[in-house]
Each structure stands twice: as structure tokens, then as C-alpha cells.
Amino acid sequence: DAGVIQSPRHEVTEMGQEVTLRCKPISGHDYLFWYRQTMMRGLELLIYFNNNVPIDDSGMPEDRFSAKMPNASFSTLKIQPSEPRDSAVYFCASRGRAAGNTIYFGEGSWLTVV
């Protein structure tokens, strides 16, 4: 299995630009999670989906952030407009019933907003 695949791995963008992060969960997994990690705040859950439906988005910091899951094999996290304080590593993770409820993480997308 290829694991959770995220793109891009690294992105540097200017303040005000739109940023789109992409995630392909493990095939067959029905939960998908977006996390953000910074030195100050550690790992924070932003939003999670079950069967492509957003279940809890209480961790999304503000309206500039949005996430979609148009199908079972793809999700996006969008920041528009981006700000320097959005600089962080964004992790996507997925979980499936057959996996014994273990959550598997991708390698992360390193975002720098200048």
C-alpha cells in the first residue's frame, strides 16, 4: 500500500496568495483528517471527514481555511488568502475499519508564507 499521499511536499508562497494542499488517503479508508503542526501549538486537528462528509471542522482557524472531499480518494485543504502565520506543516491522515482504527499519517506538506 502506498500510504497517505500528500502534495506538494514543500511550498513557499507570498502573503495573500491562495494555497491548495492535496491528499490521497489509503484506499478503502473511510475517515480522513487534516492536522496542522507548529512549534508553538504542536499538532492540531483542523477537520475530519467520514465517507466524504465533513464531521467536525471546529479546529479550522478561520474562514480563510476550507476543506473539501469530493470523493473517497481525494481531499483538499485551501487557504485563501494566505498569511505568514499560516506557515506550518499540514498533515493528512486516514483511517479505516479494517485497520483496527489506527490512523495513518502522510509525510506532510511544509508551507511557508512570506
Next chain:
Amino acid sequence: DAKTTQPTSMDCAEGRAANLPCNHSTISGNEYVYWYRQIHSQGPQYIIHGLKNNETNEMASLIITEDRKSSTLILPHATLRDTAVYYCIVRVKGTDFGNEKLTFGTGTRLTIIP
């Protein structure tokens, strides 16, 4: 989910057993203990989980006290590649619970010394 307490950092000599403690005194009867680790620049990696019995897999052993208020993760023969931040998390395991959040604390930074 119950709160966990872990030491901020630990050192262990290469080849020795690394014992990482975790306190979870407010754990509920249906909450499992999960351990993840995060090697620098990578996504968190699942290690092991358990409810009340001791568990062992190819990566580690998990010892849970009889009252379930604390646990210890044991890496039997630590190598330099085990240097990472180790997170102890307690959560309800299941597929139909309202709260699917995996809440990470600050973890223990384990350094394996050559």
C-alpha cells in the same frame, strides 16, 4: 478524551531498553491507550495500542497498570533510528462515536545515545 502526562524528554543508550512512561489517571473504562511517534520531518507513526492487557508487536511492548492509570511503552533494543517524539494518547476506540479526534499532547522527546 482523558488527559495524559509524559516527561518532556528522555535519553537512552543505544542497544538498551527504552521505557517511556505515561500517566492517564482520568482514563475511562472504554478508552484505549495509543502510542504514536514522530521522527523529525516525518508524519506521526502508529506504534501500538491497548485497553487493559499488556500488548506486544514487532515495534514495542505496552505495559498497562492494573488500575489503568498509567502505562509504559518499551522499546526493547533502542537504535539511533528510534530517536523521535513519542506521544501517548487515550481515546475511545470505535467507528461510530461522535468524537474521532486524536488529540496529541507535547509528548516525550526520546534521544538514543550512541
